[in-house]
Amino acid sequence: MGALSGIFTPFAISASALTAERLRMDVISNNIANANTTRTLEGGPYIRQRVVFAPRFDPAPTFAPLMAMMTPEGLPVGVRVTSIQKDPSSPKMVYDPGHPDANAEGYVAYPNVNEVNEMVDMISATRAYEANITAFNATKSMAMQALSIGK
Amino acid sequence: MVNPVTSVDPMMILQKALDSLAVQHEVVANNLANIDTPQFKRSIVSFQDKLKAALDINQPSDLWRTQPMHMPIAQKVSLDNFKPDIQTIRETIGRNDGNNVDLEMESGILAENNLLFNGLADVTSRYIANIRHAISEGRQ
Numbered sequence: 407m408g409a410l411s412g413i414f415t416p417f418a419i420s421a422s423a424l425t426a427e428r429l430r431m432d433v434i435s436n437n438i439a440n441a442n443t444t445r446t447l448e449g450g451p452y453i454r455q456r457v458v459f460a461p462r463f464d465p466a467p468t469f470a471p472l473m474a475m476m477t478p479e480g481l482p483v484g485v486r487v488t489s490i491q492k493d494p495s496s497p498k499m500v501y502d503p504g505h506p507d508a509n510a511e512g513y514v515a516y517p518n519v520n521e522v523n524e525m526v527d528m529i530s531a532t533r534a535y536e537a538n539i540t541a542f543n544a545t546k547s548m549a550m551q552a553l554s555i556g557k
Numbered sequence: 558m559v560n561p562v563t564s565v566d567p568m569m570i571l572q573k574a575l576d577s578l579a580v581q582h583e584v585v586a587n588n589l590a591n592i593d594t595p596q597f598k599r600s601i602v603s604f605q606d607k608l609k610a611a612l613d614i615n616q617p618s619d620l621w622r623t624q625p626m627h628m629p630i631a632q633k634v635s636l637d638n639f640k641p642d643i644q645t646i647r648e649t650i651g652r653n654d655g656n657n658v659d660l661e662m663e664s665g666i667l668a669e670n671n672l673l674f675n676g677l678a679d680v681t682s683r684y685i686a687n688i689r690h691a692i693s694e695g696r697q
Contacts, residue, residue, distance in 0.1 A: 413579055419583065419586040419587050420589070423589065423592075430593070459594040461591055461597060475584070475600060484590040537660055537663070540664060541586045541667055544671040545582065547671055551675045551679070552575070552579075552678055554678070555678050555681050556681075
C-alpha cells in the first residue's frame with residue numbers, strides 16, 4: 407500500500423475482494439467437480455474445502471482522513487483469505503458392493519459435498535463479485551472526474 | 558476569491574466536500590469487500606451536517622450587529638481542521654455470522670456518493686472556468 411493511499415486505495419480494496427471471491431469460486435468449483443471422487447492421494451474420499459475470510463490491514467497507512475478507523479493491526483483495506491480449511495463433517499456412506507472403493511460391508515465413502523449448498527455458495531460469491539465490480543467502476547468514474555477538474 | 562458573507566474560499570468548501578466523499582467511498586468499498594467476512598462490522602461516514610454547521614453564518618462572532626437586519630459578515634469560519642466522522646456500527650446484527658453489511662444499502666450509498674462526487678467535481682470545474690473567464694476579461 408503506502409504510496410497508493412488516497413484516491414487510489416479503493417481500487418486496492420475492491421481488487422482484494424475480487425481476488426478473494428474468485429478464490430472462493432475456485433474452491434466451490436473444485437468441490438462440485440470432486441463431488442463423486444472416492445479416492446484421493448491422502449486416501450479416502452475427497453473432503454469438501456471452504457475458504458476463510460478475514461479483514462485485510464495496511465500496517466503503515468499514509469492517508470490521514472481515515473485514521474479514525476485505525477486498529478492495532480493497522481488500517482482496514484479490504485479482505486483476504488486466511489486459509490482454505492477442510493469441512494470436518496463425515497463422508498456420505500452409500501451401499502454399492504460392486505464399487506472398487508467399497509469397504510468390507512459393501513459401503514462406499516462419498517465426499518461430504520452437498521451440490522445444493524455449493525450452488526448457493528456460488529450464487530453468493532457471484533453476487534459479492536458483482537457488487538465489488540460496481541464499487542470498482544464507481545471508483546474509476548470518480549477518479550476520472552477528479553482528474554478532469556479544471557479542464 | 559473570498560466570499561464576503563462567510564469569509565471561506567468556496568474552493569475550500571468544494572475541496573473538503575470532495576475529500577469527505579472520497580473517504581466515504583473508501584469506507585463503502587471496504588464494507589463491500591468484507592461482505593462475506595464473518596464478524597465484520599460496517600462503518601459509516603458523516604460530514605454533511607458537520608460541514609453545514611462549520612459554515613453557519615449565524616455563529617457568534619466578534620462583530621456586533623446593532624440591527625437584526627444587518628448582514629452577518631466576516632465570521633471566523635475555518636475549515637482547516639475539518640474532517641469527516643467515521644463510525645463503526647457494532648450494535649446491529651445482520652446475519653448469523655455476525656456480519657452487518659447490507660448489499661442493497663451499501664450499493665445505494667455507493668451510487669449516491671458517486672453521483673455527488675461527479676457533480677461536485679463538475680461544479681469545481683465550472684468554478685475554475687469562471688475564474689479563467691474573469692482572467693481573460695470575458696474573452697474566451
